[in-house]
Amino acid sequence: MDERKRESMIAYLRRRMAKVGMKAADVAAALAEERMRQKSVRYRNAFGDTWDGKGSMPQWLTQAISAGQSLEHFAVAAAVKPAEKRRAAVDWSQDPFAGSRLATVAH
Known part of the structure; x- marks a missing residue:
């Protein structure tokens, strides 16, 4: 903007x-x-209804569990930070193509 x-x-x-x-x-x-x-929020359904796990269980969750769904199905996963991606160190000292035209060709 x-x-x-x-x-x-x-x-x-x-x-x-x-x-x-x-x-x-x-x-x-x-x-x-x-x-x-x-x-x-600890539990959420597909319609956006939520429950923090405190107090009595809301009706939407009670009905879902009565119908056979598990409580874990509605659990909100904690935000997990992606692991830092690092490239593996490469030992180029043993590269048979070092210094040749093949070493400079883009993949």
Whole structure:
């Protein structure tokens, strides 16, 4: 998005927020609350219904388990950071093609 479009969108949002009586702090608080809620989700179904594992089990999950589905099926996997990919070190000292035209051909 270019800078003019961005500034235009920000001005539009500010006008709309002022019209309905919202403040930037309200938006920030709502976003922070949503992030915390998303972090605490332990179970989720295909429709987006969630449960944090605290309190009584929600009806959607109770019905699914009664129908034979396992609780683990709805478990939200913890965000796993991908392992750092490193290229294996290559010992080029024994390369029979070193210095030849074959060593410079792109694959």
